[in-house]
Amino acid sequence: MMEFWELAWMFALALGFLGFCFISYKVAVRGFSEIRSLLDQFKRQSR
Amino acid sequence: MRLTWIDWSSIALYVIAAIGIGLIGRGRVSKVADFLVAGRHIRYHLGVATLVATELGLITMMYFGEQGFRFGLSAFIIGIIWAAAYYVIGRTGFVIDRIRKLELFTITEYFQLRYSRGVRVLGAVLLTISGILSLGVFLKLGAVFIVHFVNIPETLLHITMSVLVVAVLVYTVLGGMLSVVLTDYVQFVILAVSMAATTIFVLMQQGGLDFFARVTATYGAQGLDPFVQPEYGWSFVFYWSIFAISGCILWQPVAQRVFATHSPELNRSIFKTTSVMFLGRAFFPIVWGIGAALYFGVSSDATGGMPKFLAEILPVGMLGIVAAGMFAAMMSTDSGYILAWSSIIVNDLVIPLRNRTLSDSQRILWTRTAILVIGAFMLVFGIWYELKETAFRYLLDVTTVYYAGGLAVLVAGLYWKRASTTGAYTAFILGALLPLTFVIEDMILQARGSTSGGYIAQLFLPNVRGTLSFVLGFVGMGIGSFVSPDTQQSTLQQTGENR
Numbered sequence: 001m002m003e004f005w006e007l008a009w010m011f012a013l014a015l016g017f018l019g020f021c022f023i024s025y026k027v028a029v030r031g032f033s034e035i036r037s038l039l040d041q042f043k044r045q046s047r
Numbered sequence: 048m049r050l051t052w053i054d055w056s057s058i059a060l061y062v063i064a065a066i067g068i069g070l071i072g073r074g075r076v077s078k079v080a081d082f083l084v085a086g087r088h089i090r091y092h093l094g095v096a097t098l099v100a101t102e103l104g105l106i107t108m109m110y111f112g113e114q115g116f117r118f119g120l121s122a123f124i125i126g127i128i129w130a131a132a133y134y135v136i137g138r139t140g141f142v143i144d145r146i147r148k149l150e151l152f153t154i155t156e157y158f159q160l161r162y163s164r165g166v167r168v169l170g171a172v173l174l175t176i177s178g179i180l181s182l183g184v185f186l187k188l189g190a191v192f193i194v195h196f197v198n199i200p201e202t203l204l205h206i207t208m209s210v211l212v213v214a215v216l217v218y219t220v221l222g223g224m225l226s227v228v229l230t231d232y233v234q235f236v237i238l239a240v241s242m243a244a245t246t247i248f249v250l251m252q253q254g255g256l257d258f259f260a261r262v263t264a265t266y267g268a269q270g271l272d273p274f275v276q277p278e279y280g281w282s283f284v285f286y287w288s289i290f291a292i293s294g295c296i297l298w299q300p301v302a303q304r305v306f307a308t309h310s311p312e313l314n315r316s317i318f319k320t321t322s323v324m325f326l327g328r329a330f331f332p333i334v335w336g337i338g339a340a341l342y343f344g345v346s347s348d349a350t351g352g353m354p355k356f357l358a359e360i361l362p363v364g365m366l367g368i369v370a371a372g373m374f375a376a377m378m379s380t381d382s383g384y385i386l387a388w389s390s391i392i393v394n395d396l397v398i399p400l401r402n403r404t405l406s407d408s409q410r411i412l413w414t415r416t417a418i419l420v421i422g423a424f425m426l427v428f429g430i431w432y433e434l435k436e437t438a439f440r441y442l443l444d445v446t447t448v449y450y451a452g453g454l455a456v457l458v459a460g461l462y463w464k465r466a467s468t469t470g471a472y473t474a475f476i477l478g479a480l481l482p483l484t485f486v487i488e489d490m491i492l493q494a495r496g497s498t499s500g501g502y503i504a505q506l507f508l509p510n511v512r513g514t515l516s517f518v519l520g521f522v523g524m525g526i527g528s529f530v531s532p533d534t535q536q537s538t539l540q541q542t543g544e545n546r
Contacts, residue, residue: 005271006259009120012127013330017246020327023095023320024239031092031232039071041088042081042225 050197054367061237061371062214065378068233069218069226079407083152083390083414084307085224093228094317097383098304099324100231103238104380105373108332109188110438112353115336116345117437118278119262119270122336125287125439126329130322132291137318142296145461147311154302154457155395158471161460164399166471170453171395173479174299177449178388179421180486181442183428185384186212188350188438189377190429195354197370209426211374215382216422220415224307227382234375241372244365245357246331249338252360258334261341282510289517290443293450297457299387350438381425389417432493435500440509444482444489451516452478455524463528470527478520481512 080086089097114122136143151157155174159167186208193199193208218226250258262270273279295301295318305314332353339356340349348355361369393413398405405413434441452475459466459474481503488501507515 002263002268002271005120006263009123009271010256010259012123012326013334016126016323016326016330017243019323020239020331021243023324024235024243027092027095027099028236028239031096031235034090034093035229035232037090038085038088038093038225038228042086045081045086 050366050370051363053364054370057364057367058370058374062211062374065230065233065375066214066218069222069230069382071222071226071229079152079410081223081225083224083386083394084303085228087150087307088309089228089304089307090309091313091316091320093232094304094308094313095320095324096235097228097231097307098301098317098321099328100235100238100375100379101227101300101304101383102325102380103328103376104185104384105189105192105377106185106380106438106442107328108335108373108376109192109350109353110442111329111332112336112339113349113437114439115333116340116349116352117336118276119266119337119340120259120333121266121270121273121276121279122333123330124273124279124284126326126333128284128287129291129294129329130325132288132295133318133322133325136292136295137315137320137322140315142457142461143305143314143318144311146296146302146457147305147308147314151306152303153299153306153391153394154297154453155391157460158456159399161466162456162468162471166456166468166475167395168399169472169475170449170456171391171399173449173452173475173483174391175388175396176483176486177446178299178384178391179424180428180445180448182381182384182388182421182425183432184434184438184441185377185381186425186429187432187434191351192354192373195351196358196373198358211378212381212422212425215378216385216418219382219386220418223411223414224303224386227379227386228307230382231379234379237368237372237375238379241369241375242327242331245361245369245372246334248361248365249335249357253338253341258338258341262337265341265345280510282508282514286510286513286517289454290447290450290513293454293517294446297450297453298446299391300383303383303387303390385418385421385425386414388421389414392417392421433498435489435498436509443509443513445486447482447513447516448479448486450478451482451513452476452520452523454478454517455520459521459524459528465528465532466524467528467531467533469531469533470524470529473523473527474520475523477523478516480519481507481516485512 146157149157155167155170158170190208253261269276274281308314335357336353339352342356343352357369393410397413455474456471485503488503492501
């Protein structure tokens with residue numbers, strides 16, 4: 001049973017790590033243009 | 048002290064940049080919807096960034112680190128369940144679909160539309176108690192991290208923390224949600240880089256895959272199998288699953304982001320993506336905590352061990368990036384939470400109790416005042432209160448005060464036609480009974496200088512107490528609604544919007 005949990009947590013950590021890195025990269029790159037359009041929207045609104 | 052001028056420069060650069068970016072929001076917000084929910088203009092990537100940054104604080108890393116240190120890899124179960132809850136909500140749209148369509152600012156606002164003003168005020172009181180008491184330990188645990196990681200004297204630490212809180216308050220007061228979202232994005236990027244890199248360093252220091260074998264040898268079966276670990280087990284899995292669902296739909300900082308998205312459909316994708324991020328949110332600090340236990344020994348300081356360990360193993364340069372990441376975590380969560388609770392206080396306590404509406408500028412002024420009061424409370428409570436159990440348990444207890452009744456009130460309100468105002472009152476009262484009594488007793492014991500557990504703590508095991516509170520919430524809703532059904536339709540039922 002201990003081997004099962006060891007393998008299960010190893011797999012979970014690998015999955016969590018890869019998912020975390022992939023999504024972080026995507027959000028970091030594409031989020032920037034969303035920030036610019038958000039600020040533009042507020043700028044237009046305040047005029 | 049291991050931090051060099053390179054590390055200090057990274058920290059200073061980050062803090063100045065974060066505050067500067069936060070200040071961009073000032074002067075751009077004029078309407079209350081801009082201030083509280085960023086005009087509902089948030090799109091997918093920014094939605095993920097702000098949700099993750101807000102829910103990933105220095106406190107989160109501290110309590111997960113502590114759990115890992117004490118209970119080994121079994122603690123991963125916390126992250127698995129939390130991620131599953133977010134995924135299920137994202138996949139089904141349970142609650143979030145319906146609630147977003149109503150264009151609200153707070154969840155408690157819904158309680159008035161569906162039930163009555165009194166239910167809204169009662170919900171807001173319980174939510175404020177939960178939220179403010181949670182916030183109270185944020186600074187304290189943040190301080191523990193910084194003392195051990197940066198190794199600065201405590202006096203200097205209190206000054207540093209106060210300066211950071213003031214900085215957070217300044218940009219939150221001036222730019223509201225817009226400033227919070229902008230800084231959340233920057234903090235998300237710094238956090239992601241520093242967390243992933245730190246995990247690699249910890250695993251390398253522990254011999255890569257040998258880490259798992261070392262955990263097995265040190266902790267035994269209890270450090271791997273959550274069902275044989277006495278801290279968790281089936282009762283915890285059950286309690287934590289209901290708690291996690293409540294956290295996704297009832298917690299104001301999360302709800303505020305649900306209300307801030309550009310369209311109701313967007314929330315589903317944001318929740319599904321965030322579920323993956325939340326695996327890392329739990330796993331990484333747990334691994335750091337275990338690393339600390341293996342490095343210093345499992346009988347050493349479980350709370351301060353993790354930051355001390357990281358300070359020992361991380362190389363120069365990386366220390367500064369991680370410290371900046373931790374400051375980022377602290378600032379994003381504190382600002383998000385302070386804004387969330389201040390909006391509850393003004394929207395759901397001040398306005399309903401004054402019984403007349405406020406203009407947008409008055410509401411913003413009231414919210415800004417509430418932000419300052421909460422900031423002052425955080426400093427005072429953080430210095431006074433001493434945690435008796437783990438930080439994780441403390442946060443579970445104080446949050447269940449609101450969740451236990453709130454879950455029944457919200458879910459029944461949205462999905463059960465017969466849910467009545469009496470049912471809502473009963474659910475809130477019965478749900479809060481056990482956790483609130485426990486928390487009050489704990490505070491009284493603290494004021495008397497006692498360190499022992501109270502009567503409620505002896506009477507019920509923590510997981511049983513928590514599960515029972517949720518059961519009581521639903522039982523209260525059922526009994527109250529059957530005994531005393533509503534004679535008039537609520538505002539939402541009349542307009543047909545409660546679908």
